[in-house]
Each structure stands twice: as C-alpha cells, then as structure tokens.
Amino acid sequence: xxxxxxxxxxxxxxxxxxxxxxxxxxxxxxxxxxxxxxxxxxxxxxxxxxxxxxxxxxxxxxxxxxxxxxxxxxxxxxxxxxxxxxxxxxxxxxxxxxxxxxxxxxxxxxxxxxxxxxxxxxxxxxxxxxxxxxxxxxxxxxxxxxxxxxxxxxxxxxxxxxxxxxxxxxxxxxxxxxxxxxxxxxxxxxxxxxxxxxxxxxxxxxxxxxxxxxxxxxxxxxxxxxxxxxxxxxxxxxxxxxxxxxxxxxxxxxxxxxxxxxxxxxxxxxxxxxxxxxxxxxxxxxxxxxxxxxxxxxxxxxxxxxxxxxxxxxxxxxxxxxxxxxxxxxxxxxxxxxxxxxxxxxxxxxxxxxxxxxxxxxxxxxxxxxxxxxxxxxxxxxxxxxxxxxxxxxxxxxxxxxxxxxxxxxxxxxxxxxxxxxxxxxxxxxxxxxxxxxxxxxxxxxxxxxxxxxxxxxxxxxxxxxxxxxxxxxxxxxxxxxxxxxxxxxxxxxxxxx
Ligand code: ZN
Numbered sequence: 001x002x003x004x005x006x007x008x009x010x011x012x013x014x015x016x017x018x019x020x021x022x023x024x025x026x027x028x029x030x031x032x033x034x035x036x037x038x039x040x041x042x043x044x045x046x047x048x049x050x051x052x053x054x055x056x057x058x059x060x061x062x063x064x065x066x067x068x069x070x071x072x073x074x075x076x077x078x079x080x081x082x083x084x085x086x087x088x089x090x091x092x093x094x095x096x097x098x099x100x101x102x103x104x105x106x107x108x109x110x111x112x113x114x115x116x117x118x119x120x121x122x123x124x125x126x127x128x129x130x131x132x133x134x135x136x137x138x139x140x141x142x143x144x145x146x147x148x149x150x151x152x153x154x155x156x157x158x159x160x161x162x163x164x165x166x167x168x169x170x171x172x173x174x175x176x177x178x179x180x181x182x183x184x185x186x187x188x189x190x191x192x193x194x195x196x197x198x199x200x201x202x203x204x205x206x207x208x209x210x211x212x213x214x215x216x217x218x219x220x221x222x223x224x225x226x227x228x229x230x231x232x233x234x235x236x237x238x239x240x241x242x243x244x245x246x247x248x249x250x251x252x253x254x255x256x257x258x259x260x261x262x263x264x265x266x267x268x269x270x271x272x273x274x275x276x277x278x279x280x281x282x283x284x285x286x287x288x289x290x291x292x293x294x295x296x297x298x299x300x301x302x303x304x305x306x307x308x309x310x311x312x313x314x315x316x317x318x319x320x321x322x323x324x325x326x327x328x329x330x331x332x333x334x335x336x337x338x339x340x341x342x343x344x345x346x347x348x349x350x351x352x353x354x355x356x357x358x359x360x361x362x363x364x365x366x367x368x369x370x371x372x373x374x375x376x377x378x379x380x381x382x383x384x385x386x387x388x389x390x391x392x393x394x395x396x397x398x399x400x401x402x403x404x405x406x407x408x409x410x411x412x413x414x415x416x417x418x419x420x421x422x423x424x425x426x427x428x429x430x431x432x433x434x435x436x437x438x439x440x441x442x443x444x445x446x447x448x449x450x451x452x453x454x455x456x457x458x459x460x461x462x463x464x465x466x467x468x469x470x471x472x473x474x475x476x477x478x479x480x481x482x483x484x485x486x487x488x489x490x491x492x493x494x495x496x497x498x
Contacts, residue, residue: 020237021044029231083284086159095142102135112124114407132406133368133374154415157289191331195335199320214264217268226243229247244266261295265296272454286462290458292420304337307443337350426483427454428450
C-alpha cells in the first residue's frame, strides 16, 4: 500500500479510539451513576493506552520519514504529514516511565490542591507544585525548544506559539486595557442591576432561553445535544454528534445563557469541520486558541452587544415576564457588561479577564525560568493583582489557589484563553468588512451571515494551516491585540461615558 494511505489508515484507527473515549468521558460527566466511576476509570485508561500504542508505533515513524522526503504532496497531504509528525514527536519524546510518574504525580497534586484550596492554606500544595514545575521543565527538555523552555510548554496547546510571539500581544493589552479598567473604576458610574439580583430566575425558563438562542445561532440539534453538568464543556465524538453542557443558578440568569452561547460557539465549530477530511488531522479544529475564538465570538462579541440585547429582550420577557417588567434592551446590555475588577478569573468580565491571564502568563514564565521561587509565589501573585487590577486577595483560595490548571500540570495553557479573545475580535472586525449589514442582522436575529462567514474562513479550513497562518488568511493580518483593544475601548466609552 502507498505510504500516505497506510498512514491515514493508522490515523483513522487512532481517531476512532479517541471518538469512543470522548463518549465515555461525556457520559462520565453527565449521566453515569456514581458506582460506575471505578470501572469507567479503567475503561478510559485502557482505551488511552491502546490509542497511545498506535500513536507511538515505530511504523508511524517510518511512514513519516518516507513521506517527508516526498515533494509531490498537496496542501492537505502536507498538513496531515506535518500534524502527524507533531503528534508522533510529542508522544514519543517523553519516556514511558516519565509519563507514568507524571500521571501519578498529577493525581496526587490534584488532591493536595483541593485540600489546600478548601483549607485556604498554600503550604499544603507547595511541595507538589514545586515538583510540578520540575516535571514541566523536564517535559520541555524532552520535547525540545529553540529559545526558551516555556516555549515548548506553550507549543503543547497551540502549535508554533512562543514567548516572542505572545509578549507583544500581552504588552498591547497591558498598556491599553489596564488604564481603561482604572478609569472605569475611578470615574465610571455603576449601573443599577437590582432587577437581576433581587429576583429569582427559575431553571426551566433559563433552559428554554438557552435552547432558543443556541438554535437561532445555528447549532444543529439533530447533530448534537444540550445537557447540564457541574463543569460546562463541549465534547462529543464527531461533527454529527456534538454535545455541550451548561449549568444553572436561580440567582444568576446570565451564567447559563452566556455559558450556553460560549459552548454553542465551540459546538458550531465542531459541526462545521470539513467532512471530506473526516478522521484526518487536517480536518480537525485548529488548536485551543482558535477554538476559544469561536466560543468568545458568540458569548462576548455578539452576545454582549447592544444589538443582540435588542433582539433577545422579547425572549427574556417571554420566559420571565414578571422579572423583566420595565426592563429595556439598554438595561439588559448594561447588566451583561458590568466592568468590575474582581479576584476570581472565571467570574471576570470581558475587560478584566485578559489581565487575569496576563498575570498567570508572567508568573509561569518566571516559575519555569527559575526567576521566581515557589515560596515567593503567593506574594508575587497578590502584588500583581494589586498593581494591575487595584485589588489585593485577602486569602489564597481567592488568590493563587483558585485555578485547577497547575495542579493538573497544565502549565502553558492559560494564554490560549487570551488568544481566543484577541482572535475573536480580529475575526469579527474582518467579517464586518464583508457584512455591511452586520449590526442590523444581529438586531433582527439573523445570525446566518456571520456563521456562514466563520464556516468558510475558519471551520472549513480545519487544521490545514497553522493557527497564526489561519488568522492571517482569514483577516488579512497576523495575530494582534489591536482589534480587541479598539473593540473594548469603544464599548467601555459607550457604557461608562468615558
Ligand atoms: Zn471555551
């Protein structure tokens, strides 16, 4: 058999295993009875091992060596070979013993972090975190890098991402967004949102609202599902079966709707993948940053616009006629756009969110390079919050212990959140040039022109290009913070008259 087709055959087997594993994972989060947990763990570990065996099989290495010599490969073939090479190197460069020690350490570390957070005591997590940082450094050394160790960790989550590419993006944010937040804090008048906080919002109404909005955006419920889970996510095995979840709170009606729009964004991306490239790496969604751009687009760029609030107001009134009495579209818009520095990242607004990420990024760089000791971490964290957001955590649970990522060894992951925000602004500003009626379309609930634009420029392009190249192809310029900064400055000016 031809080497290329033989490689595609192996990649299809791996993909089928990953599809089955994703269904097992979805079931674990959403439906599984508690007693099934132990055997489910074994099932998932077994299928992960089997898929790892195929991912690291020496035959894949031989086929890649052969194919990399070929000069007759087209764009898609070359992309498949490049992506298969990246995956093969990542899977084979880490010694088996290192991988199993790391997995053991991560489960121990997750427990000590949970304990530390519960007891508000950083010292419980300290030793495991120090070890995690050592593991991350070793991992970077195994994977290889050109300039900085941290680059190897960034590359795990977004191919080709480096500190030299990220620094200018974060610098743009730091210089422009931080002063904006300060001026809101100093001069902005806080809108009255008592109509939100003083009412109770029943779950069935929130569910109907989420369903209606997700359908209107264009999520295909014949090829997907909406469910509830403690940690909202979007999963499912393939574009014909995309499953997202949300969570409900009767005191906060925005969490479920905006969470639903976020996951709907991830879901429409999955449903829009190029079907002629099923089972192939080039047909997959293009990395975490681009994925997050699709969720942030619908959640924030669209969902928190005045036009969207004008369209959705009647839906709110239909589900919650008493709570919404006398509420105008502009009141809704102000309530979903409250800008307020807070300590907790996951509750942060659109403006302050990226400052939370910037702080984590700077800290990770220092930890990996050894310029910051774990013992000095809590103070450094608090100092940076004070410097950039003007607030200081009073305890470590709402400070340095708040995120799960480091306890799972996910160092280098945070920046993809901010990339998603920057990409979403850049993509929407390019889409607007092609869609002169965009605002009127959103006000009228016609989301298909924008979704079609994303389908054509982003979804259908799979992973044929590297993430930064895809952004450049779709928008005409390389990744940059400008569109986001401009979008935010305009919005804050309108909201707070500054
Ligand atoms: Zn997301």
